[in-house]
Amino acid sequence: MTSEQKLQAYYFLKLNRALEERLLSFYKQNKVVGGLYRSLGQEAISIGSAMALQPQDWVAPLIRNVGAFLVRGYRPRDLFTQYMAKATSPTCGRDCNTHFGDIQRGVVAPISMLGAMIPVMVGVGWGSRMQGVDRVGLTYIGDGGTSTGDFHEGLNLASVWKAPMVLIAEHNQFAYSTPTSKQMAITDLVDRAKAYAIPAEIVDGNDVLAVFAATGRALEHARSGQGPYFLECKTMRMRGHAEHDDARYVPAELLEQWRGKDPIERFTRQLLDEFGFAPEQLSEQDERVKVLIEEDAEFADNSPYPDGSGALGGVFAS
Amino acid sequence: MITMLEAIRQAMRDELAADDKVVLIGQDIAEFGGAFKVTQGLVDEFGSERVVDTPISESAMIGAAIGAAMVGLKPVVEMQFIDFLACGYNQLVNFAGKMRYRWGQGASLVVRGPCGAGVSGSAFHSQSPESSYLCVPGIKVIYPSTAEDAYGLLRSAIQDPDPVLFLEHKFLYRRIKGEIGSKPIPLGQAATRRRGHGLTVVTYGAAVHTALEVAEQFGDQVEVLDLRCLLPLDEAAVFESVRRTNKVVLYHEAQKTLGMGAELSARISESLFEYLDGPVTRVAAPDSPIPFSPNLEKAWLPGSEQLAQACRQLLNY
Numbered sequence: 252m253t254s255e256q257k258l259q260a261y262y263f264l265k266l267n268r269a270l271e272e273r274l275l276s277f278y279k280q281n282k283v284v285g286g287l288y289r290s291l292g293q294e295a296i297s298i299g300s301a302m303a304l305q306p307q308d309w310v311a312p313l314i315r316n317v318g319a320f321l322v323r324g325y326r327p328r329d330l331f332t333q334y335m336a337k338a339t340s341p342t343c344g345r346d347c348n349t350h351f352g353d354i355q356r357g358v359v360a361p362i363s364m365l366g367a368m369i370p371v372m373v374g375v376g377w378g379s380r381m382q383g384v385d386r387v388g389l390t391y392i393g394d395g396g397t398s399t400g401d402f403h404e405g406l407n408l409a410s411v412w413k414a415p416m417v418l419i420a421e422h423n424q425f426a427y428s429t430p431t432s433k434q435m436a437i438t439d440l441v442d443r444a445k446a447y448a449i450p451a452e453i454v455d456g457n458d459v460l461a462v463f464a465a466t467g468r469a470l471e472h473a474r475s476g477q478g479p480y481f482l483e484c485k486t487m488r489m490r491g492h493a494e495h496d497d498a499r500y501v502p503a504e505l506l507e508q509w510r511g512k513d514p515i516e517r518f519t520r521q522l523l524d525e526f527g528f529a530p531e532q533l534s535e536q537d538e539r540v541k542v543l544i545e546e547d548a549e550f551a552d553n554s555p556y557p558d559g560s561g562a563l564g565g566v567f568a569s
Numbered sequence: 570m571i572t573m574l575e576a577i578r579q580a581m582r583d584e585l586a587a588d589d590k591v592v593l594i595g596q597d598i599a600e601f602g603g604a605f606k607v608t609q610g611l612v613d614e615f616g617s618e619r620v621v622d623t624p625i626s627e628s629a630m631i632g633a634a635i636g637a638a639m640v641g642l643k644p645v646v647e648m649q650f651i652d653f654l655a656c657g658y659n660q661l662v663n664f665a666g667k668m669r670y671r672w673g674q675g676a677s678l679v680v681r682g683p684c685g686a687g688v689s690g691s692a693f694h695s696q697s698p699e700s701s702y703l704c705v706p707g708i709k710v711i712y713p714s715t716a717e718d719a720y721g722l723l724r725s726a727i728q729d730p731d732p733v734l735f736l737e738h739k740f741l742y743r744r745i746k747g748e749i750g751s752k753p754i755p756l757g758q759a760a761t762r763r764r765g766h767g768l769t770v771v772t773y774g775a776a777v778h779t780a781l782e783v784a785e786q787f788g789d790q791v792e793v794l795d796l797r798c799l800l801p802l803d804e805a806a807v808f809e810s811v812r813r814t815n816k817v818v819l820y821h822e823a824q825k826t827l828g829m830g831a832e833l834s835a836r837i838s839e840s841l842f843e844y845l846d847g848p849v850t851r852v853a854a855p856d857s858p859i860p861f862s863p864n865l866e867k868a869w870l871p872g873s874e875q876l877a878q879a880c881r882q883l884l885n886y
Contacts, residue, residue: 309640341672342671342672342673345670345671345672346671346672350671350672351671351672352672352674353672353673353674354639354640354674359636359639359674360668360671360672360674362663362664362667363663364659364663367632367659367660367663367664369629369632370626370628370629370630370631370632370633370635370636370660371632371633371635371636371639371660371664372636373629373632373633373636374632374633374634374636374637374638374639374640374644375637375639375640376636377633377636377637378633378636378637378638378639378640378641378642378644379640381592381618381637381642382590382640382641382642384640386640388636401628401629401632401659401660404624404626404628404629404632405629405632405633407624407626407629408623408624408626408629408630408633411623411624412621412633414633565669565670565673566669566670566706566707567669567707567709567730567731568669568675568730568731569730
């Protein structure tokens with residue numbers, strides 16, 4: 252990362268976290284419709300990976316990849332209004348939380364069924380190459396999602412077709428309440444990739460620089476025609492599955508241990524101590540974050556709900 | 570005169586030639602030509618980049634087709650047997666079928682393959698699954714009965730901007746022949762196959778041919794209306810016919826419970842109650858899996874005797 256990119260990464264990390272903190276306030280005020288899913292502690296993965304994309308690449312973020320939307324140019328208001336079911340949301344209230352996208356921005360909207368995005372992004376990469384377009388498809392999966400049929404079918408097809416696709420597995424240790432040990436008989440998700448002859452790396456998911464660098468390698472591999480690439484980002488889900496879940500099944504000492512590895516605190520220390528940034532440079536970014544969050548929170552709060560007329564139509568092109 | 574199978578191949582050939590965005594995806598469809606040889610020879614004409622073999626991964630095949638459609642291709646996915654679409658249900662129904670409504674992005678793709686009973690295919694190579702895909706929004710469903718329709722409707726399906734399920738009754742593949750046109754046939758238009766004034770048999774797919782045989786027995790009494798497309802549905806044609814004949818038999822090979830007949834029955838009852846001179850009648854398959862042995866399968870199939878009996882009863886009502 253260049254110095255400029257480092258500052259940008261800092262900005263996005265802080266924006267991601269501030270956005271979710273603001274959403275939490277809305278949630279407590281009963282202004283969020285449905286659940287609130289946090290990426291607390293995992294922000295470095297979305298931001299490091301999305302920042303490594305080229306403009307022509309496409310990404311399919313999942314529920315904990317708010318950061319990828321921000322890097323792709325969406326504003327906090329887009330997430331606020333989605334979560335609050337407002338008429339001004341990207342889907343005009345038709346779908347929830349991170350279920351939105353726009354191929355003009357290279358963002359594919361996810362569906363709730365885990366693993367489903369993998370074959371789709373194989374098709375994005377493969378279909379682009381078919382037309383002579385340089386484009387890699389990137390998507391994410393949690394440790395829980397690696398047990399789905401689509402994960403295995405998708406990776407196998409990607410490998411057979413040598414599709415330009417990158418899959419980032421966020422190993423955050425729990426699938427809702429189920430620890431990895433109850434999900435699979437292996438310790439490292441990269442072992443799954445071996446079965447499909449897909450090169451894979453384990454990455455420190457709480458290190459934004461490491462994620463950025465590894466994603467860069469993965470994208471380069473995929474772009475060069477050598478096929479898909481798999482990254483396992485080790486991390487920890489620091490909240491429940493969603494805010495309604497108090498996650499009492501997570502051992503306190505495990506959370507305590509990971510609290511010391513917070514990706515934002517760590518990167519902040521690095522910027523100051525290792526890379527010689529002045530505290531004012533960071534507080535400038537903090538100020539930008541604050542202003543944008545306030546402006547967009549106000550926009551979302553003041554936005555109307557859709558009236559019923561938007562419920563019908565648009566199932567087919569005509 | 571060419572077979573329905575050749576007509577389907579010709580439709581794909583013409584679309585592959587007309588539009589370089591069209592690609593075929595399926596199991597054993599390239600050099601091998603497909604389990605039923607529907608795609609035979611197409612790989613030689615258009616190359617293995619456009620006629621692509623896949624692993625046995627129905628879900629990944631449809632998922633990849635959705636992704637490819639988003640970047641501008643027009644994929645046509647072959648299910649070796651349409652029964653196996655159950656393994657790709659999530660991608661077709663939850664991804665492809667809902668995406669335009671949810672976030673405004675469509676996917677132009679066709680899932681096609683052989684369906685239907687009558688060849689001792691047993692429970693997993695014989696089904697007519699149209700109801701499963703009609704009771705969820707977002708997927709067009711086509712079920713042709715003639716070679717000409719198979720050609721013209723498949724061309725329209727491939728050009729359509731939305732996901733289309735194209736059902737090909739395997740019993741008809743090589744048993745019926747016809748002249749094909751050179752143009753697409755618009756979706757959503759039913760065809761009157763025989764005129765009659767006593768009652769209307771509304772049907773589609775292979776059942777159209779049984780209905781025509783049965784109608785012969787009743788002189789000018791029985792009208793046969795072939796739906797051709799189940800969604801978009803030509804409701805106006807159904808209503809027009811029933812308003813004239815005042816009696817209707819809904820006839821299909823798929824299961825009776827919650828089948829196309831159940832839906833049409835409800836719509837006719839809601840809209841044409843005062844036109845009806847007899848009970849809306851259904852002839853369709855029982856609520857049981859499709860048995861294997863020929864005698865059992867024959868007993869399971871809603872055949873000509875059942876249809877004739879229903880017509881007789883309704884005409885005399």
